[in-house]
Amino acid sequence: MSVATLPGTAAPSLWDAAHDVDARRPRSLQTQLGASDTVCGRRAAYILHGIAPTDESDKRAAILGTYIHQGLLESARTEYGWLVERSIQDSRIRGHIDVVQLDAATAAQLPSRHRPAVAADVLTVEDVKTKSTYLWDHVRRYGATAAELRQVFLYAGALAGVGFEDVPGQRYLARLGPLDIGRIRFRFINRDNGAEHVQEVDFDPQRAAEAGWWVERVRETSDPQQMPRDFNGPGLDAICDYCPFRSLCWPDVEPGAPVQTALIHNDADREQALIDYVKGHELTTEGDRIKKLARKKLDRSPEGIYGPNRLSWRGGNDAEEDDLEAMVDLHEIAGLPVPMVPDPNGMIKNLTAAGLPVPRRKTGRKTSRVINVGPA
Ligand code: SF4
Incomplete structure (x- = not known):
């Protein structure tokens, strides 16, 4: 072996x-x-x-x-x-x-x-x-x-x-x-x-x-492929990510597409998926409102156990960030070359102020597709 x-x-x-x-x-x-x-x-x-x-x-x-x-x-x-x-x-x-x-x-x-x-x-x-x-x-x-x-x-x-x-x-x-x-x-x-x-x-x-x-x-199921799936598939439910049958359960789709695209067969499926999307959005919005109000109300409450939940706090410490000036000083004291990094934001500002177009080029990557759903 x-x-x-x-x-x-x-x-x-x-x-x-x-x-x-x-x-x-x-x-x-x-x-x-x-x-x-x-x-x-x-x-x-x-x-x-x-x-x-x-x-x-x-x-x-x-x-x-x-x-x-x-x-x-x-x-x-x-x-x-x-x-x-x-x-x-x-x-x-x-x-x-x-x-x-x-x-x-x-x-x-x-x-x-x-x-x-x-x-x-x-x-x-x-x-x-x-x-x-x-x-x-x-x-x-x-x-x-x-x-x-x-x-x-x-x-x-x-x-x-x-x-x-x-x-x-x-x-x-x-x-x-x-x-x-x-x-x-x-x-x-x-x-x-x-x-x-x-x-x-x-x-x-x-x-x-x-x-x-x-x-x-x-x-009693004669064909396992006819048995309903109890989970939403790889990428959404961990049980599917580790399932020993995941590629049999979820058919091949075009490269880069989520396997769940296989669940859309016609416009009726699209109609239902959009209804589900809007319903999910409404639930998220309402849930977010409830959560934000509760968070504000609790802002000065001490840690402790209240009914079924325990309240504790994290953070509240001084936030730190890299100190650029001190780093430059330290480089000079230590005799290290200070890196001359191009500053794209500064250059964009200069070109815009001078009335010149900001050059763009294709990266070879795709922007993520963002769904937009509104009333018909
Ligand atoms: S991938 Fe496995 S766990 Fe997920 S729905 Fe299919 S059979 Fe069930």
Whole structure:
């Protein structure tokens, strides 16, 4: 095996090794629908139809997430006696549940060595998700996304309907049969600083059924290309930027054009897109007005927690800029040549004042196209 080295050194990149190991993980090789594939209907349809991925993505953040995930779950297993990474399978879904924390009544049906150190008040299914600092405020404010909730309800639904999968290593769990689940718990871990945020919701059989219907709808699709896309495409939704099917999902368009231009087929599509544009503009304008008024009102308010929000302030320090005169002096003292940079603004001013035309030339680049929408 040839090992690529990092630029300017003889040191190999460990990421090559990490990507190779990741590609051999059972989850990476799995072609059945895992719950994490249920984030987008079109993507789930590609997988269910056995279509090979068309695109590579940078997986480093996901691999780091896997390492953190494995370490934390193993600690939960050895220290708390929680059931981790146990497999489930029903007619719709197959995968592994991150954590099941048994309640006392269910735990009592197992041999004592398999019981948790501390039983939960109700049987709890937990999903551990790692997130970057960039998304942390969003996670704390809004919690799990609709797709994340669907994933966990699918898994929990299989556990409530069938129980653990009857495979070697967990037959004693399969013998418990369908489980009476009381709670879903999301545990978010900040990948950058380890912060932990927990969100809990009651288990709702109706939501589990809806998640199951969603999968059935995907299964019934005869052509994955007919399945609606749940995201707006590369450049607009990060999930598409990293999707392994992005070039299959979004057709080729003329060079330099956004892939979303493929969504316009006729004047009716243009009419609707313009209506959407105007509606978006109105929402932005109104949102901006609300935000600006609130900002002015808060200008002298002290930092603190007010209801669901924390107020803090940044900035307010003396602004600095390069001191040109001091730089020239310093050049002269140090015996450095003072650069004689042409001053285009000054020259334009001189030419205009002298009544001479300002010469222009083509740069070879295009100006950005600016849309203009007015009433017809
Ligand atoms: S590119 Fe986006 S819309 Fe298309 S399948 Fe992937 S996630 Fe779904």
